[in-house]
Amino acid sequence: xxxTIADASSKxxxxxxxxxxxxxxxxxxxxxxxxxxxxDGEVISIxxxxxxxxSTFLRCLNLLELPSAGRLRIFDEEVRLKSTHGGLRIVDQxxxxxxxxxVSMVFQNFNLWQHMTVLDNLMEAPVHxxxxxxxxxxxxxxxxxxxxxxxxxxxxxxxxLSGGQQQRAAIARALVMKPRVxxxxxxxxxxxxxxxxxxxxxxxxxxxxxxxMLIVTxxxxxxxxxxxxxxxxxxxxxxxxxxxxxxxxxGLNQRFDQFISRFSQG
Ligand code: ADP
Ligand code: MG
Numbered sequence: 001x002x003x004t005i006a007d008a009s010s011k012x013x014x015x016x017x018x019x020x021x022x023x024x025x026x027x028x029x030x031x032x033x034x035x036x037x038x039x040d041g042e043v044i045s046i047x048x049x050x051x052x053x054x055s056t057f058l059r060c061l062n063l064l065e066l067p068s069a070g071r072l073r074i075f076d077e078e079v080r081l082k083s084t085h086g087g088l089r090i091v092d093q094x095x096x097x098x099x100x101x102x103v104s105m106v107f108q109n110f111n112l113w114q115h116m117t118v119l120d121n122l123m124e125a126p127v128h129x130x131x132x133x134x135x136x137x138x139x140x141x142x143x144x145x146x147x148x149x150x151x152x153x154x155x156x157x158x159x160x161l162s163g164g165q166q167q168r169a170a171i172a173r174a175l176v177m178k179p180r181v182x183x184x185x186x187x188x189x190x191x192x193x194x195x196x197x198x199x200x201x202x203x204x205x206x207x208x209x210x211x212x213m214l215i216v217t218x219x220x221x222x223x224x225x226x227x228x229x230x231x232x233x234x235x236x237x238x239x240x241x242x243x244x245x246x247x248x249x250x251g252l253n254q255r256f257d258q259f260i261s262r263f264s265q266g
Contacts, residue, residue, distance in 0.1 A: 015038050015074070016061055018072050019070055019071040020033050020070040021036075021072065022034075023053075023060055023068050029068075030053045032235070033070075034238055040180075043211075045226070046215065046230075047233070047256075048232055048233035048234055053233055054233055055185050060072070062100055062105055063096050063100055063103075066087070066089075067081070102181065103182075104174035105183040105185065106171055109190050110163075112166055114159060117154065118161070121169065121173055122173045125176075142154065145172050162192075163191045163192060164192075164196075164198045167187055167199045175206075181213075182206065182212065184215040187217070189218065200222050232253065232259065
């Protein structure tokens, strides 16, 4: 896996690739050299114990966090980062802003604007960040709300919605940006159990459309059924990676087997 970025052009189209990705907070190194690439259309579930670096990894991929070292490529473009002795620095902020809109993130706690209706939540970034026309964005937003089963609630405020409805609205908001990659950070962890299914159904539909998705989740059945590949993170490193059936079949990686046994007991 060491030449992720260099090799990628000779294979299926790479959606995102990192090479030697490291991230430290002070003296605490959270990501300790991650090499990884996802092809266009892949659905990758990222599993691992709390504190293993899953969120930090996703946040580095869409540059919510700046890596401390390593290289990052989004489709055909390498993010231009410059080494300084304190870590990496962004060379071209415009490039970063542009690439960030291609990688949309869905958060555990939805992160909807509380003072805006659902429709306004969806329209905010496309109109003000992407500078698209309001009319076009409105049509697109309404179509996306219909897709996630939220068309009737477009005028509601987040506080008037269930967690499942808020998360479906947040997914629609990510889609309106027309991202090329969707990142999900524990999208169902904040939901009451009876609301998890409606969100997973939307995500299954997106996966079956061939969207590129990276999903941090503790929903093991979902990860096994929907993913093209599983990454298992442990203490800031990829401790195991492979096809879901291989990994969940057991016997490939002892640490992974121990990790998932905790879920099957519960
Ligand atoms: P996970 O999502 O797998 O639970 P995180 O990526 O959130 O793990 O965190 C990994 C480690 O990095 C944890 O020890 C956490 O305390 C630390 N960490 C995460 N974000 C920060 C931050 N902004 N400042 C300092 N430490 C952080
Ligand atoms: Mg996390």
